[in-house]
Amino acid sequence: MIRIRKQQKQWTEPSADAASIRRLSQRLEVSEVIATLLWERDQRDTSIARDFLNPRLAGLDDPFALKNLRAVVSRIRKALERSESVVVYGDYDVDGVTSTVLLMHILSRFGVTPKAFVPHRLEEGYGLSTEALERVLESGKPDLLIAVDCGTNSREPVAFLRERGIDVIILDHHASKEALPEDCLLVNPHLQDTDKGEQPWTNLSAVGIVFKVVHGLLKELRAEGDDLAHEIQLKDFLDLVALGTICDLVPLIGENRILARHGLRLIQKGQRIGICALMEASGWRPGDEITPIDVSFRLGPRINASGRLADASGPIELLLSDDWQFARNSANELDAFNRERQAIEKEITATAIDMVETEFNDQLGLVLHHPDWHSGVVGIVASRIANRYHRPTLVLGAEGAEIKGSGRSIPGVNLVEVLQHCEAN
Numbered sequence: 413m414i415r416i417r418k419q420q421k422q423w424t425e426p427s428a429d430a431a432s433i434r435r436l437s438q439r440l441e442v443s444e445v446i447a448t449l450l451w452e453r454d455q456r457d458t459s460i461a462r463d464f465l466n467p468r469l470a471g472l473d474d475p476f477a478l479k480n481l482r483a484v485v486s487r488i489r490k491a492l493e494r495s496e497s498v499v500v501y502g503d504y505d506v507d508g509v510t511s512t513v514l515l516m517h518i519l520s521r522f523g524v525t526p527k528a529f530v531p532h533r534l535e536e537g538y539g540l541s542t543e544a545l546e547r548v549l550e551s552g553k554p555d556l557l558i559a560v561d562c563g564t565n566s567r568e569p570v571a572f573l574r575e576r577g578i579d580v581i582i583l584d585h586h587a588s589k590e591a592l593p594e595d596c597l598l599v600n601p602h603l604q605d606t607d608k609g610e611q612p613w614t615n616l617s618a619v620g621i622v623f624k625v626v627h628g629l630l631k632e633l634r635a636e637g638d639d640l641a642h643e644i645q646l647k648d649f650l651d652l653v654a655l656g657t658i659c660d661l662v663p664l665i666g667e668n669r670i671l672a673r674h675g676l677r678l679i680q681k682g683q684r685i686g687i688c689a690l691m692e693a694s695g696w697r698p699g700d701e702i703t704p705i706d707v708s709f710r711l712g713p714r715i716n717a718s719g720r721l722a723d724a725s726g727p728i729e730l731l732l733s734d735d736w737q738f739a740r741n742s743a744n745e746l747d748a749f750n751r752e753r754q755a756i757e758k759e760i761t762a763t764a765i766d767m768v769e770t771e772f773n774d775q776l777g778l779v780l781h782h783p784d785w786h787s788g789v790v791g792i793v794a795s796r797i798a799n800r801y802h803r804p805t806l807v808l809g810a811e812g813a814e815i816k817g818s819g820r821s822i823p824g825v826n827l828v829e830v831l832q833h834c835e836a837n
Contacts, residue, residue, distance in 0.1 A: 428452075436461065467670040469647065473612050475628035478621070479604050484581055484597050485628045487556070491524060496555035498526040499548055501540065502728075503561040503618070504533055504719025506712045510656030511560035511583070511619040513731040514649055518626050521644060526558075527551070530724040533788055534811055540566035545573060554578060561618035562586070564600050567593045583621045585662075589828060599625065612666035619656030620671055623649070650675035651684050652731065658704050659712035676702055686731040689743035690714055714743070717750040720788035757789045760807075761796050768801060777830075778805040781817070785809035791818035798822060804830065 428451045437447035439458045442465070455461040463471065476482050491498055498519060502512035512528050519526045531537065531544040539562035548557070556579045563570070563582035570593035573580050580596035587602055599621055601614050613624065626646060633641035654675020662668050680702045682688045694710035696702075715727045730742040764780050772778055778797060785793075787809040794807040798820040804827050808817030821827040 432456075440465065464669070467673045469670060469674055471612075471670055472627075472667055475624040475631065477611065478599055478601060478613065478624055480597055480599050481625060481628050484583070484599055484625055485632055487579065487581060487597060488519075488558075488625070488629060489632070491556050492519070492522045494555075495524060497552070498524055499529055499554040499557045500526050501529045501544075501548065501557055501559045501562070502724070503539065504530050504716075504724035505561070506659035506715045507617045507619055507656040508561035509715055509719075509724050509727045509731065510652040511622045512728055514619060514622050514626065514652045515558065515560060516728075516732060517649065518629070518644070522640065527554070528725070528728050530719070530728065532723050533719055537816075539563065540569035542569055542572050545569055549576070556581065558583065560584070560622055563593065564598065564603075565589050567591055570594070570596050583618060583625060585616060585618050585621060587828075615663050615666060615668055617657045617660040617662045617668070619653050619660075620662075620668060623653050623671065647674065648678070648683070651678040651687055654679060655687070655707060655711060658707045659715075661708075664704070672704065676704070676707070679707070684731070685736055685739045686733055686743070687711070689730065689736070689739035690746065692740070693743040693747040713753070714746040714750045717753040718746055720753055721749050721756075721786075753789055756786050757792050760785050760789060760793050764793055764797055764807060765800070768797065776803060778803050779808070780806065781808040781815065783810040785817075787811050787816045790816075791820070794818050794820040 428448065433444050433447050433451060436451060436456065436458070437444045440447065440450075440461055450456070450461045450464065455464045490496070500512050500515050500519075502508040508530065512530070516526055516528055529544075529548050531539070531541065536544040536547070540559055548554075553576060557573055558581045559566070560583045562584060564584045564586050565588065567590065570580050570582075574595050580593075582593065582596055582598040582600070584598070584600050585602065586600070588600075592598065592603070601611070601616055601621065604611070604614070613620070616624070623646075626649075630641045630644060630646060650671060652675070653671045657668050657672050657675070658664070664672050679687055682691075682698070690711050694714060696706065696710065718724055718726045726742055726746060730739055730746070733739050733742070763782065767780050768778060772780070778801065780797070785807070790807040790809050794805045794817070797807065798805040802822055804819065804821040804825045806817055806819040808815050810816070819827050819831070
């Protein structure tokens with residue numbers, strides 16, 4: 413039996429003595445407050461702490477350290493050499509959108525014109541599904557489908573594609589809940605050999621994994637003297653990588669920290685028209701400093717809102733565009749979607765809070781449902797309820813005859829395991 417216990421938040425005091433903090437502060441030339449924070453993060457060695465404060469691109473690991481990445485690069489090179497038809501199948505959140513855009517940019521530079529595809533959230537659900545794949549095939553059968561930010565738990569959809577002679581690459585970072593798909597190339601840092609332990613790239617988001625694949629591709633081609641590969645500056649795409657990495661809330665340590673730090677600098681420079689238009693729509697003014705909070709709470713929600721209420725093709729077109737007027741119009745449309753999303757979310761949250769207070773306040777786990785709740789925003793509501801009441805929470809809405817929703821948990825409770833236990837009983 414799985415038991416859920418109420419937990420109380422507790423304060424912990426620094427374990428370092430004042431002299432150690434003072435020495436670290438002096439060596440790094442930072443305040444004692446920052447030195448204390450570094451100490452508590454186990455950044456106690458001066459050289460390690462300096463790297464943490466000033467992450468360098470030179471600190472990125474060899475991309476081929478990721479399992480299957482070399483085979484993925486080989487298959488992509490084959491697609492480029494043969495001018496194959498390629499579909500990039502992404503997710504509808506920021507990580508999925510930026511992963512799709514990055515891969516589209518690179519493939520296009522090498523002469524392949526890929527098609528971007530994102531499922532309709534309300535009609536086809538999350539990730540690879542046979543319903544969505546049937547819509548992919550309506551415009552013709554591709555030679556290669558590359559799934560980004562989804563696919564690890566898509567055994568049957570991958571079999572559906574392979575039965576039709578379509579090669580499949582999966583670039584994902586989600587945990588495996590079932591048997592892995594067969595007869596495809598899968599790169600997922602969480603599925604590495606366990607004896608190697610945690611690596612600097614273990615917690616990469618999907619766009620970080622796509623970045624590693626592109627890095628590996630360019631590295632191979634440059635070694636062979638490919639002129640185009642030498643012309644492409646991979647660091648020019650770090651704004652996309654930072655956007656997806658920060659918005660996906662992965663830990664900003666290891667390679668995530670390097671990519672986010674340098675990507676933020678690129679966003680600040682304003683070189684990508686689509687991101688500049690989004691910043692303008694969010695109230696940003698030229699010269700304002702861009703922080704991870706701005707990315708998370710200004711840029712990210714406007715991209716996500718489209719996928720929650722409609723589909724994510726708009727943000728993809730925006731980030732691929734070089735037309736300022738188109739970008740500005742698209743960004744304003746996304747801003748309108750975001751305001752609509754906020755209003756819907758506010759109404760559902762208020763109703764959910766009322767439910768908890770009047771009906772379920774004595775429950776250790778919360779399952780809330782209303783047939784009128786929009787399934788595109790219930791995940792946000794679940795987060796708010798779980799944080800407010802410090803309890804694992806499921807918030808469910810309706811899509812036609814089906815009930816769909818999202819869950820959020822608290823430290824110490826693995827919601828996937830809890831739901832699997834419920835299913836078994």
